Amino acid sequence: MINIAIDGPSGSGKSTLAKALAKKFGFSYVDTGAMYRTIGLYILRTGTDPHDEAVVTARLPEIKMDIEFADGVQHMFLCGEDVTGLIRTSEIADYASATSKMGAVRAFLLDVQRDMAKKNNVIMDGRDIGTVILPDADVKFFMTASDEARAVRRQAELEEKGEKVTVEEVRKALSARDEQDRTRNIAPAVPAEDAIMLDNSGSFEETLDRAVKIIESRIK
Numbered sequence: 001m002i003n004i005a006i007d008g009p010s011g012s013g014k015s016t017l018a019k020a021l022a023k024k025f026g027f028s029y030v031d032t033g034a035m036y037r038t039i040g041l042y043i044l045r046t047g048t049d050p051h052d053e054a055v056v057t058a059r060l061p062e063i064k065m066d067i068e069f070a071d072g073v074q075h076m077f078l079c080g081e082d083v084t085g086l087i088r089t090s091e092i093a094d095y096a097s098a099t100s101k102m103g104a105v106r107a108f109l110l111d112v113q114r115d116m117a118k119k120n121n122v123i124m125d126g127r128d129i130g131t132v133i134l135p136d137a138d139v140k141f142f143m144t145a146s147d148e149a150r151a152v153r154r155q156a157e158l159e160e161k162g163e164k165v166t167v168e169e170v171r172k173a174l175s176a177r178d179e180q181d182r183t184r185n186i187a188p189a190v191p192a193e194d195a196i197m198l199d200n201s202g203s204f205e206e207t208l209d210r211a212v213k214i215i216e217s218r219i220k
């Protein structure tokens with residue numbers, strides 16, 4: 001199977017690139033952030049303190065998470081309910097960031113993610129795909145973009161979903177979550193040694209073009 005890893009901070013454009021590459025090469029796009037967000041939603045709904053590692057860990061066996069693909073879109077199910085449209089808020093992002101630094105939460109998702117990559121040609125995006133989940137991926141990208149570009153992108157996404165926030169508020173929230181993700185003890189969100197850095201501060205078409213050429217040169 002062919003496995004392509006895309007890591008990088010929020011708003012760097014990982015999912016846009018991953019979707020475009022998945023379409024171009026006919027691979028499945030696997031969004032691992034959505035899995036952490038689904039756990040975050042459960043923790044929020046149960047009124048659990050997302051920083052209380054013992055309680056969050058104890059609740060994990062209650063979570064029945066299913067992932068289905070329909071028309072190339074990954075749907076997340078939480079205890080039978082399709083929650084795909086509910087997990088893209090900043091509140092859920094905060095819960096996902098807080099709980100994703102816990103070892104038991106990461107272990108809960110590790111096998112699911114590896115198993116998907118073993119059975120399918122995947123473009124998988126997240127924070128630790130190239131470093132931990134798929135260390136032998138055929139191509140590893142680490143995307144970056146300026147703080148301003150990332151905040152502008154994420155604000156537009158949130159606004160589209162009806163969340164009223166300013167670019168400055170989004171910039172602050174993104175940088176707090178990134179700091180938490182980058183400095184955690186387990187699977188910190190840093191580039192793999194053999195990752196190819198992709199700066200997506202400018203034109204997306206150029207980034208896509210570069211990524212396509214790199215993949216084509218590596219995969220015969």
Ligand code: DC
Binds near residue numbers: 033034037125181
């Ligand atoms: O990519 P995203 O914004 O949907 O991710 C939500 C949170 O989940 C983010 O704070 C980092 C965490 N995450 C992670 O720790 N590891 C991954 N592979 C994907 C996401």
